Amino acid sequence: MKKTLIISLLVAAMGMITFMGCKKHNLESPSLPNTSWRLIAFVGNGVSTPVDYGYKTNSFTINFKNNRKWDGVSSSNHMEGKYSVSNHNVKIEISLTTEISETKDGLKFVDKLGKVTSYVSASNQLRLDIDENESLLFERIQQ
Numbered sequence: 001m002k003k004t005l006i007i008s009l010l011v012a013a014m015g016m017i018t019f020m021g022c023k024k025h026n027l028e029s030p031s032l033p034n035t036s037w038r039l040i041a042f043v044g045n046g047v048s049t050p051v052d053y054g055y056k057t058n059s060f061t062i063n064f065k066n067n068r069k070w071d072g073v074s075s076s077n078h079m080e081g082k083y084s085v086s087n088h089n090v091k092i093e094i095s096l097t098t099e100i101s102e103t104k105d106g107l108k109f110v111d112k113l114g115k116v117t118s119y120v121s122a123s124n125q126l127r128l129d130i131d132e133n134e135s136l137l138f139e140r141i142q143q
Contacts, residue, residue, distance in 0.1 A: 032085055032119070033066040037126050037138035039109060043132045052105050060109055061141065075106025079113075090119045090128070112136055 039060035041048045044117040051060050051089040054075065062072035070092065082123060083090060088139040094114050099107065113136070124140040 005134075032064040032083070032090070033068075034064065035126075036061065036063040036141040038141050039136055040139050041137040042105075042108065042112070043127075043137055048137065049057070051109075052103065054103060054138040060104070062113070062138070076101045076112050079110065085119075088118050088120065090116055092128075097140050110137070 039051050041061075043049075052128050053059055056076065059073050059075050062070055064070050068082055068084060069080065070083050071078065073079065074097065077098045077100060079094060081093045081095040083092045092113055094110065097110055099110075102110070112130055112134070113128070115130045116136070117131065118129045120127045120129070124139040126140070128136045128138070130136075
C-alpha cells in the first residue's frame with residue numbers, strides 16, 4: 001500500500017513536470033475518439049494529489065468513442081454522456097451516472113469532469129483542464 005502510494009506520487013509528479021514544462025499550443029494533441037484513459041491525479045494550484053483507487057482496478061476511467069459519446073467508471077458507478085472537441089477545447093456532458101457507494105474521490109471526479117474546458121495530451125498522458133489552476137491528469141489505457 002505504502003509502495004503503491006509512493007509510486008503513484010512519483011508518476012503524478014513526473015507527469016506534471018512534463019506538462020508544466022510545455023506551453024499548451026506547442027503540444028501535439030491527438031484526437032480523443034477511440035482512446036481510453038485512467039485518472040491518476042487531481043491537480044490544483046500546481047499540487048498533484050494521487051487518486052485513491054481503493055480495491056477497484058477498473059475505476060476512474062473514461063473511454064472516448066468515435067461517435068462523440070463516452071463512457072467510464074467513477075469510483076464505483078458507470079457513467080456516460082457526450083463530448084465535443086474543437087482544437088484543444090473540449091466539453092464533456094454527463095447524461096447518466098449514479099452516486100451509490102461513491103467515494104470522496106469518485107464524487108470529485110464526476111464533479112470535475114463536467115467542468116472541463118480544454119485538454120492537452122502528450123505521449124501516454126492526458127490532462128483535462130478545468131481552468132488555469134485545476135485539472136485532471138490521466139494515463140492512457142492500452143487496449
